[in-house]
Amino acid sequence: MLTLGTAGHIDHGKSSIVKALTSIDPDRLPEEKERGMTIDLGFAWFALPSGEKVGLVDVPGHQHFVRNVIPGLTGIDAVMLIVAADDGWMPQTEEHLQIIDLLGINRGLVVLNKMDLAEADWRDMVKADIASHLGGTSLEQAPIIEVSARTGAGIDSLKAAIENLARYVRQEDAGKPRLPIDRVFNIKGSGTVITGTLHGGHLSVGDALTILPRGLSAHVRGIESYKEHLQRAAPGSRVALNLSGVKKDELERGDIIVRQGQETPLSRYLDADLTLLPTVKQPLKTGAEVSLFFETAELPARVIALEGREVIPGAPALVQLRLDREAAATIGERFILRKSSPAETIGGGRILDPAAERYQLKNAADRLARLAARRRLDADSIIRTELSKTHFALRRGFLRAAALNEAALGRTIEAITKKGDILLKGEYLIGGAFWQEQQKRLISSLAAVHQAEPLKKGLPQAEAAAKLPLPPELFAALVDELASQKKIIRAGDVLALSTHKPALSGSxxxxxxxxxxxxxxxxxxxxxxxxxxxxxxxxxxxxxxxxxxxxxxxxxxxxxxxxxxxxxxxxxxxxxxxxxxxxxxxxxxxxxxxxxxxxxxxxxxxxxxxxxxxxxxxxxxxxxxx
The missing domain is CATH 1.10.10.10 (Winged helix-like DNA-binding domain superfamily/Winged helix DNA-binding domain)
Known part of the structure; x- marks a missing residue:
């Protein structure tokens, strides 16, 4: 199952290519029909000769609608960058490529459309120019396929190229479904329907959902994917969910659907690794107002430089993005920044800490060291830097954050815990030094009770647990370990040092x-x-x-x-x-x-x-x- 996006300049034939592949017109709005141009996202689908289903997300090409392009390109598996053979490389081709590159979309192909309108020599020149623009970008190795959406020439070759792309795309089911909403509407007799691309896990009819960041609850009443009614939707597919328990007016593009009970941080502060495009003419001063795009959301934000007073174009920089409201981002999430005046894409990067606290100078050194270490965004660095901040975390929380499946996460954790500085206790990962510190604190608490009240049997477990910043499962593991080491004893629900022997004095x-x-x-x-x-x-x-x-x-x-x-x-x-x-x-x-x-x-x-x-x-x- 492949989700494929389009990109390219206005009038280069993106929607025509979609229609030639699928026989579906992705332009659904009356204004789009009237003006003959794509304004918002369009959707279509078709089956490859192998039977593999492909969902297509068509984006607008006009510069006034770039804000609708980014949600369409976020979360796709691969992209078709469409260039008209008679026009060649144009300004929105360039901006769309910048967005593709910033989003890290490294699977795709270039479609040279309107081949019937240009001679072979001219087409060769255009292809050479395209290759020069792609150099050094995520699409540097993308093949160029010549087609004519009008005549149908080359469409079979395009389908073959798409089939080849599909072989390399596989969505893992990490058990943490996440669906950024790109459309919300009502269907008479059914109620609220949302659409989006599902990632991270499956969803089933009857599932209880949470809608972030609003905290609303809903249930899956029905699922449709590519006009087929399903009981269960797989990750990587375009889906429409019929929801109960929530109204259309309560939702909007940019909201995120997760399964109820799924841990998802919410914060107004996002620490990030930002790179401004080299073409940006001036440094971005700290406090600058921008539009932040991630997944399908668009949010006003201010950029706070963490390594100086400004961000220099072309060089990566650690920043904090300050929002007006909470956002539900994830570690490693890619984002785009745009300015409103003049309206342009200025850069992008990846979220390093989606649950950051407001940046303050007093803890700047520790924060910068942690963020710099996390820049690699591999499983080892994510786990280590997260534990340096929180001390302990549930192992399953790293499935999406580290972009790993269960088996790969297990191998990573096994390798990390062999070093001894990070421990696995049940379902929790915990820093070794922090674990030792909590053991010492419990022993000290018991010793203090024995000294103050030598006749007392010990300290009730509930009181002992309240003295330590540990969840019940970790506290129980701590007690088990100390008891197995014969450092403490348990008598019912009371804890005591193993050396403690209550005895009466003469009086x-x-x-x-x-x-x-x-x-x-x-x-x-x-x-x-x-x-x-x-x-x-x-x-x-x-x-x-x-x-x-x-x-x-x-x-x-x-x-x-x-x-x-x-x-x-x-x-x-x-x-x-x-x-x-x-x-x-x-x-x-x-x-x-x-x-x-x-x-x-x-x-x-x-x-x-x-x-x-x-x-x-x-x-x-x-x-x-x-």
């Missing part, structure tokens, strides 16, 4: 005796925690220690019993249950001396332990009693 042992005596003073009316601490306020840490060690048992309502007293009373109840099969609250008074105030909490505790269960007004065994 605390005396306090323990006082607590046991108070709990045993009246077995029929044991004290509550509140009553005990009111009479002996300083007993709190020792009491907590005794509860953790199981020397004292706390019933509902805060009633305290010594462990021996509780076990003996519990056994009495079990004996009654064995002999009679049930026990009532009123039976407890004769059995234990408890009033109702104590009987209910005691039996509730047995319910909690799974010894008894309530059945109407009595308790019966919850399980077989030994």
């Amino acid at each position: 605390q042992e005396e306090m323990e005796k006082r607590i046991l005596a108070a709990a045993d003073k009246d077995p029929a009316a044991p004290p509550t925690r509140t009553e005990l601490l009111q009479s002996v306020p300083e007993a709190s840490p020792v009491l907590r220690y005794m509860l953790e060690q199981g020397r004292v048992v706390e019933l509902p309502e805060g009633i305290l019993m010594t462990a021996a007293q509780y076990r003996a009373t519990r056994q009495k109840v079990i004996d009654v249950l064995k002999s009679k099969g049930q026990i009532a609250i009123q039976d407890m008074a004769a059995l234990t001396g408890f009033s109702r105030k104590y009987s209910i909490p005691f039996l509730t505790r047995l319910d909690q332990e799974g010894i008894t269960r309530r059945q109407e007004n009595v308790r019966v065994p919850a399980r077989k009693l030994e």
